[in-house]
Amino acid sequence: MKRVHLYVLTGLLAAIGCGFFSYKLFVLGFPLKPEARIDVWRVEVQVQFEAGGGPVKASLFLPRRTGNLVIVDQSFVSPGYGIVTEQQPGRGMRAVYSIHDASGPQTLYYRAVIQPARMRDEVARDPVPEVPPPQFGGVERAAAETVVRAAQQQSADPATLAPLIVKWLKEARPGGEASHLLGRQPTNHRLATVAARLIQFAGVPARVVNGIALAPERRDTHLLHWIEYFADGRWRTVHIVEAAREAPAEYLAWWRGDEPLIELSGGQQLKHAISTSRSYELATRTAIDQQRALEKKLIEFSLFGLPLQSQALFRTLMVIPVGILLLVVLRNIVGIKTFGTFMPVLIALAFRQTGPVWGVAFLCIVVGLGLAVRFYLERLKLLLVPRLAAVVIMVILIIAMLTVLSFKLGLERGLSIGLFPIVIMTMTIERMTMVWEERGPGEAFQQGLGSIAVGVMCYFVMNLQIVEHLFFVFPELLLVALAAILLIGRYSGYRITEFYRFRVLART
Amino acid sequence: MNWFRLNALLNANGVLGINRRNAEYMLPHNPRACYPLVDDKTLTKQLAAKAGVAVPELYGVIEIQQQVGALPQLLAKYRDFVVKPARGSQGDGIIVVTGRSRALYRTADGNLLDDHDMCFHVSNILAGIYSLGGQSDKALIEYRVNFDAIFEKITYRGVPDVRIIVFRGVPVMAMVRLPTRLSGGKANLHQGAVGAGIDMATGRTLDAVWRNEIVAEHPDTGNPVSGVQIPHWDTLLELSARSYELTGLGYQGIDIVLDRDKGPLILELNARPGLAIQMANQAGLRTRLDIVQRELPGLRTLADRVAFARERFAPAGGTTLGTLA
Numbered sequence: 001m002k003r004v005h006l007y008v009l010t011g012l013l014a015a016i017g018c019g020f021f022s023y024k025l026f027v028l029g030f031p032l033k034p035e036a037r038i039d040v041w042r043v044e045v046q047v048q049f050e051a052g053g054g055p056v057k058a059s060l061f062l063p064r065r066t067g068n069l070v071i072v073d074q075s076f077v078s079p080g081y082g083i084v085t086e087q088q089p090g091r092g093m094r095a096v097y098s099i100h101d102a103s104g105p106q107t108l109y110y111r112a113v114i115q116p117a118r119m120r121d122e123v124a125r126d127p128v129p130e131v132p133p134p135q136f137g138g139v140e141r142a143a144a145e146t147v148v149r150a151a152q153q154q155s156a157d158p159a160t161l162a163p164l165i166v167k168w169l170k171e172a173r174p175g176g177e178a179s180h181l182l183g184r185q186p187t188n189h190r191l192a193t194v195a196a197r198l199i200q201f202a203g204v205p206a207r208v209v210n211g212i213a214l215a216p217e218r219r220d221t222h223l224l225h226w227i228e229y230f231a232d233g234r235w236r237t238v239h240i241v242e243a244a245r246e247a248p249a250e251y252l253a254w255w256r257g258d259e260p261l262i263e264l265s266g267g268q269q270l271k272h273a274i275s276t277s278r279s280y281e282l283a284t285r286t287a288i289d290q291q292r293a294l295e296k297k298l299i300e301f302s303l304f305g306l307p308l309q310s311q312a313l314f315r316t317l318m319v320i321p322v323g324i325l326l327l328v329v330l331r332n333i334v335g336i337k338t339f340g341t342f343m344p345v346l347i348a349l350a351f352r353q354t355g356p357v358w359g360v361a362f363l364c365i366v367v368g369l370g371l372a373v374r375f376y377l378e379r380l381k382l383l384l385v386p387r388l389a390a391v392v393i394m395v396i397l398i399i400a401m402l403t404v405l406s407f408k409l410g411l412e413r414g415l416s417i418g419l420f421p422i423v424i425m426t427m428t429i430e431r432m433t434m435v436w437e438e439r440g441p442g443e444a445f446q447q448g449l450g451s452i453a454v455g456v457m458c459y460f461v462m463n464l465q466i467v468e469h470l471f472f473v474f475p476e477l478l479l480v481a482l483a484a485i486l487l488i489g490r491y492s493g494y495r496i497t498e499f500y501r502f503r504v505l506a507r508t
Numbered sequence: 509m510n511w512f513r514l515n516a517l518l519n520a521n522g523v524l525g526i527n528r529r530n531a532e533y534m535l536p537h538n539p540r541a542c543y544p545l546v547d548d549k550t551l552t553k554q555l556a557a558k559a560g561v562a563v564p565e566l567y568g569v570i571e572i573q574q575q576v577g578a579l580p581q582l583l584a585k586y587r588d589f590v591v592k593p594a595r596g597s598q599g600d601g602i603i604v605v606t607g608r609s610r611a612l613y614r615t616a617d618g619n620l621l622d623d624h625d626m627c628f629h630v631s632n633i634l635a636g637i638y639s640l641g642g643q644s645d646k647a648l649i650e651y652r653v654n655f656d657a658i659f660e661k662i663t664y665r666g667v668p669d670v671r672i673i674v675f676r677g678v679p680v681m682a683m684v685r686l687p688t689r690l691s692g693g694k695a696n697l698h699q700g701a702v703g704a705g706i707d708m709a710t711g712r713t714l715d716a717v718w719r720n721e722i723v724a725e726h727p728d729t730g731n732p733v734s735g736v737q738i739p740h741w742d743t744l745l746e747l748s749a750r751s752y753e754l755t756g757l758g759y760q761g762i763d764i765v766l767d768r769d770k771g772p773l774i775l776e777l778n779a780r781p782g783l784a785i786q787m788a789n790q791a792g793l794r795t796r797l798d799i800v801q802r803e804l805p806g807l808r809t810l811a812d813r814v815a816f817a818r819e820r821f822a823p824a825g826g827t828t829l830g831t832l833a
Contacts, residue, residue, distance in 0.1 A: 507517070
């Protein structure tokens, strides 16, 4: 009965742990490996103008989440200005900077942090806007009909029609219908606008998209224009520059429509500059940022919600259970004897700072010298607690001397000896003395070596990058570790060392 | 040999491992509340005295540091005695004084101690360095057993004792533990004492184990350790069977010494008896524990349980001989 209870409990714990783990891994997109990195783009818009000494209102389009990119953070720097954001259906989001009274040169900033999206969000979700058919008058109407008819003859459906119209416009011969529509020396913007109107004219919803190409360290990015048209139930993209290709991830769609990026009232000499830069960030971080953008409150209440310093502490704390699990296996299944129950795990924590080789060396020196002091104290016939206190002080002195000595010898590693658990070492020295006297030095060394070996093994497991990463990012794995420990708690088979111990009884 | 094969062989021979002992015998059958009765030897003594079971006479108890100063006066009355911690385990912290040499105490392992050493040792006991979990402790000064002459030839200093494992009132397995030079006079197998298995039916010793090897002679004296008839075997079995009612521990080890003059005395009871007894008997405990588990409902009286142990737990091959005799 008890067994069934235990199995149900461990099964439940493991299921909860694994469930959360897979949810975070597959749905929220937390990375399984620590080294996964991701591009993060920073975009800054600087707006400058001369205010005329009265109320000023400047409205600026803001980028929004697109299919491939997510705005994870944005900020407005504008001393004295009030900021209101407003949604403009079918066009984008607008921020309105306003101030009651301003004169002289003004500078406003808008900054955004942009990342590749983990979950692709199709632009297709946008509602299809009601686009009134474009009005062409007289000659233009005739030219437009010619171009559209020519394109329609070569295309099968709207999906192929739009790129053809763009192609026609781009390859317009001087004096032809297309060039008449475009005017003399058309800009990209003009080309995109005309193309969008023509596609609309052909009966396919279309719009001009204004955006930028995300480039590493670009001071002054030009606005780019391309076209989106609605076909087969989703919005598709045609580029003016390379008409055949879809927009790559590095194109950030900013706003849609013919309006300019910034509209200003109450000021003159409007200038703007857009700069972009790129940095890498850990994929974990970016996954969390995206969740925040998607308002997953769940993440806020995880370890990532903590200040960085506490996070560093928990990175260490979360690996302790892994060391303890290993310790339980080594003690209860393998049957290694150690001094003190959890002493090897604490030693392993200290090894994380010193490294295993120096760690073992320092530990042996400290315990060795401590033992010498302890054997000397034996002659003084001190009572237990004062004797332990004396050993604590001696251990601290030994550690201080070793640190100074190794620093003077140029061993940087020596500086972290201070992290050894002093009280644990004192208890180790005391127990080792007891075992030494009661059972002889052989047994004392055997248990000492056992402790160090287990400590080193714990260190290697606890120091694995993947282990630290997994347990910090997925703390629910602790439940799985707990389940494993509960199961070992009812393990009643032989310990591996017992095979050796009872070998005389292994007769057939 | 590979582990799977060893595992299968040990299982087939019913060898009890430490994990199974803890999980299936100690945890379910030994209620936590009963532990203090056996962990504190002063309580064990009181309990035994109440039940009319013989124990080594208690000369004195040192409970607080202040009493340590009066220790030499207390000891002055006795030529030989034993100092032991009330909560000690595995024989740690026990000093056996066999006699005096001028003002010095002569111990069983041949050392000489002065009053100072003795007081320091008692102080250490009080501070709890030998006790389970490091709690503060008491020091017992008690009668030193003059062990039965039969063991003289097969003991090197120290006091041999008989360890019997008792499961729910049924004596299951027994051995006699013989100190050696290696064990420093202690009757503890993993400190190097010889353990000789005992035929439950007759009380004769079987082969012995010493440091994981099967031996037929005592390593120091060279005398044969097998075939020795343990005196008072009936009493020993009865004492052990009664210990269950005494402590309420379902799975326990009872240590009995055989005194030349006073007969069997209970030295201590143990709620966590070791597993080395299996090696001394060359038999697995689990087989026997399973039998007890199965047959227990039919065993009503103490006499039933003793008779059951004699009948069922004779060594393999010796069973028929035992019952015939």
